[in-house]
Amino acid sequence: MTFEQALELRSELGADATVINGGTDVVVAMxxxxxxxxxxxxLSRIKAIRKIDRENGHLILGxxxxxxxxxxxxxxxxxxxxxxxxxxxxxxxxxxxxxIATASPAGDGCVALLALGADVxxxxxxxxxxxxxxxxxxxxxxxxxxxxxxxxxxxxIPNNPRSRWYKIGKRxxxxxxxxxxxVSQNEDKKTKLAFGCVGPxxxxxxxxxxxxxGETLSPGLIDDVANLVAQEVSPIDDQRGSAVYRxxxxxxLTRRLLTQLMEDAPKGDADA
Amino acid sequence: xxEPTPMEIPTIQVACTVNGEAFTRDVPVDMPLLEFLRDVxxxxxxxxxxxxxxxxxCTVLVDGETINSCLMLAAQANNRNITTIxxxxxxxxxxxxxxxxxxxxxxxxxxxxxxxxxxxxALLNDRPDISETELLTALEGNICRCTGYASIIExxxxxxxxxxxS
Numbered sequence: 340m341t342f343e344q345a346l347e348l349r350s351e352l353g354a355d356a357t358v359i360n361g362g363t364d365v366v367v368a369m370x371x372x373x374x375x376x377x378x379x380x381x382l383s384r385i386k387a388i389r390k391i392d393r394e395n396g397h398l399i400l401g402x403x404x405x406x407x408x409x410x411x412x413x414x415x416x417x418x419x420x421x422x423x424x425x426x427x428x429x430x431x432x433x434x435x436x437x438x439i440a441t442a443s444p445a446g447d448g449c450v451a452l453l454a455l456g457a458d459v460x461x462x463x464x465x466x467x468x469x470x471x472x473x474x475x476x477x478x479x480x481x482x483x484x485x486x487x488x489x490x491x492x493x494x495x496i497p498n499n500p501r502s503r504w505y506k507i508g509k510r511x512x513x514x515x516x517x518x519x520x521x522v523s524q525n526e527d528k529k530t531k532l533a534f535g536c537v538g539p540x541x542x543x544x545x546x547x548x549x550x551x552x553g554e555t556l557s558p559g560l561i562d563d564v565a566n567l568v569a570q571e572v573s574p575i576d577d578q579r580g581s582a583v584y585r586x587x588x589x590x591x592l593t594r595r596l597l598t599q600l601m602e603d604a605p606k607g608d609a610d611a
Numbered sequence: 612x613x614e615p616t617p618m619e620i621p622t623i624q625v626a627c628t629v630n631g632e633a634f635t636r637d638v639p640v641d642m643p644l645l646e647f648l649r650d651v652x653x654x655x656x657x658x659x660x661x662x663x664x665x666x667x668x669c670t671v672l673v674d675g676e677t678i679n680s681c682l683m684l685a686a687q688a689n690n691r692n693i694t695t696i697x698x699x700x701x702x703x704x705x706x707x708x709x710x711x712x713x714x715x716x717x718x719x720x721x722x723x724x725x726x727x728x729x730x731x732x733a734l735l736n737d738r739p740d741i742s743e744t745e746l747l748t749a750l751e752g753n754i755c756r757c758t759g760y761a762s763i764i765e766x767x768x769x770x771x772x773x774x775x776x777s
Contacts, residue, residue, distance in 0.1 A: 359684070363664055366643060366682040370662040377620055379640060383687055407676075426752015427730065428677040429664050512751035513665050 342387050342462075346490060348380055350464040353487040356380040360403055361432035363425070364441045388436070388492060396498050402436025402491040406448065409435060416502035416521040420451035423506050426513050436491040439476070442483045442540065445516045449473070449541040451504055452494060453533035454521035460493040461485060468492060480539035500525045501603070503596040506535075507588055509579070517580045520592035524600055528553050532564075534589055536579075537572035544571040547593070556601035564597065565590040627688045629654065630698030638685045644678075645669045647685035648695060656696035656725050667753030670726035671695050677733045677752075696725035699732065708732055708770040717766035719757035727753045731767045735774055746771070 348356065357376035359365045360383050368374045382388065388403035391412070398414065407430040409421035424430055424438075424447050438448035439459060457473040463486065473494070476484045485491065502523035508514035519535040530551040533543045547567045554560055574585035620639040627634060629652060636651055643662075648654045648671070658668040662681045669680040672694040699706035705713070708731045718724045727750060734741060734749035741749075746767055755763060 359687075362682045362684060362687070363679075366684065367663045369641060370643070370681065375618065376641060377618060379684065379686070381684070381687055425664060426667060427733075427749055428667065428670050428679045428752050429682075431676045432664075432678050432682060513754075 340381075340385060342385050342490075342492065343464075345380060345382055345385060346462060346464040349490050350488045352378065352380065358382065358440065358490065360434045360437050361405065363429055363433040364437060364443075382436075382490070393498060397495050398498050400435055400494045400496070402439070402493055403434050404436075406430035406433050406435070409448070414455065414496065414498070414500065414502060416454055416504040416523060417448070417451045417496070419504040420447040420506070420519070420521065423447055423504075423514065423519075429513070435494060439473070439491055439494070440483070440485065442477055442481050444480070444538060444540055444542075445519075445536045446541055447506060447516060447519055447535060449477075450516075450519050450533045450535040451502075451521045452496060453541055453543050454504075454523045454531045455496045455500060455502060456523065456525075456531055458495045459491060460495070461489045462492040463489045470495070474543055477540035497523075497525060501600055503599050505592050505596060507592070515579070518574070518585045518588045518592065520589065520596060522593075522596045522600060528555065530554075530556075530597075530600075532568065532593060534568075534572055534592075537574040537585055537589060542572065544568050546571055551597075556597055556604065558598075558601075561594055561597045561601065565593040568593045623686045623689075625685050625689050627691050627693055629693045630695060640684070640686055642685045643681055644671070644683040644685050644688050644693075645680040647688070648680060648693075651685075654695050654697050658722055658725060660722070664752075665754070666723070666726075667730065668723050668726040670729040670753065672729060672733055675733065675736060677730050679752075694729070694732075696728060699728065706732070707773045708735065708767065711766040711770035711773065712763075715762050715766040715769060717759060717762040719755075719759050723753055723755045723757075727755070727763055731770065734767070735771060739775065741771060 356378045358380045388401040390401045392399045406421040406424045412418045435448050438446045458470045459473045460470050462468045500523040504521045506519040507517045516535050521533045524530045547564045569586050569590045572589050574582045576582050622637045623640050645659050648657050660666045660668045664679040664682050671680045708728050
């Protein structure tokens with residue numbers, strides 16, 4: 340099947356067909372009895388959306404690129420986020436498009452992409468393709484801009500930002516985030532922060548990012564940003580941790596990751 | 612596993628190769644590969660436990676890569692090449708990893724063993740030379756509730772040494 344054929348089927352079947360690729364979210368929901376689909380649109384054999392291409396200083400990640408593939412990228416925050424997902428078998432199955440489609444507030448890949456300033460490409464048979472900032476794609480808890488006749492085709496990120504990632508969880512592997520944080524800084528010193536598990540959707544913190552914009556990182560600025568971040572997030576209490584703890588950890592992770600960016604900067608950080 | 616529902620579940624034909632043998636079967640579209648292997652083909656060496664990709668007991672190889680068979684649909688295995696724990700030994704001769712698990716006593720209840728051996732198999736297929744970190748990473752998706760990790764890791768190291776020296 341080609342991607343174009345998949346779009347035709349998506350247009351014809353709409354929400355009647357459950358879109359599946361790696362299955363690491365869909366089949367879990369089936370195994371839990373939460374959904375009982377009788378019709379699937381399987382994207383897992385479409386080679387065209389598994390590719391990762393370089394284009395004008397950007398990386399274009401096919402929606403079907405797996406976390407195993409993303410775990411080999413040079414973009415540090417996305418690489419580390421990808422390698423923090425599940426274990427090797429999950430990373431061989433789970434895809435970045437699936438992570439975006441599921442739109443979990445704990446979606447590690449989504450958090451890294453938000454900090455990197457990603458755009459997402461949505462496609463439909465009737466209306467063609469559209470690019471939108473990933474930040475505008477997430478609307479509310481598991482509610483997204485994806486229409487019933489659309490599929491996620493690709494994600495675009497800058498090729499070489501400096502970036503960092505950290506996840507707090509209960510264990511080292513197969514570890515769902517309690518809080519996760521990603522930061523990136525491009526050549527104009529434009530810095531972005533994003534967080535997971537601090538609200539209904541993977542979240543950026545615009546005020547904190549505005550405070551950082553174009554400024555050279557300093558310990559004082561980092562402190563101000565870390566304090567502001569705590570006011571911008573809206574975590575909840577749940578079985579994995581309390582809101583108070585999560586809020587505190589957002590400040591801690593902000594301080595830690597921005598300090599890493601600051602300390603690495605003079606060496607002309609080429610690891611990004 | 613999804614519970615049987617009164618709703619009619621359509622079937623689909625799946626043709627795949629399992630442990631070198633070709634199979635063609637009609638299966639419900641929502642059947643996980645794990646159920647296909649165990650209940651349709653009778654290959655019960657592959658275990659199911661958490662059914663959400665956390666424990667690794669259902670690990671098999673699809674086209675040489677590890678996957679959690681509880682999270683892949685049988686329909687997605689069409690035209691693919693699957694290896695399960697039953698496919699490793701040749702007659703009475705054990706795979707070097709199986710042999711090492713025996714030699715180091717790397718099993719207590721044994722439930723996690725098939726999945727661990729498949730994860731180790733993928734690692735040793737891929738990499739002639741591996742670091743300790745790579746070894747631990749390759750096994751990080753497999754949980755042993757008996758916590759027999761030290762002997763499991765020793766077994767995989769031994770298998771690695773044996774396969775290098777042979």
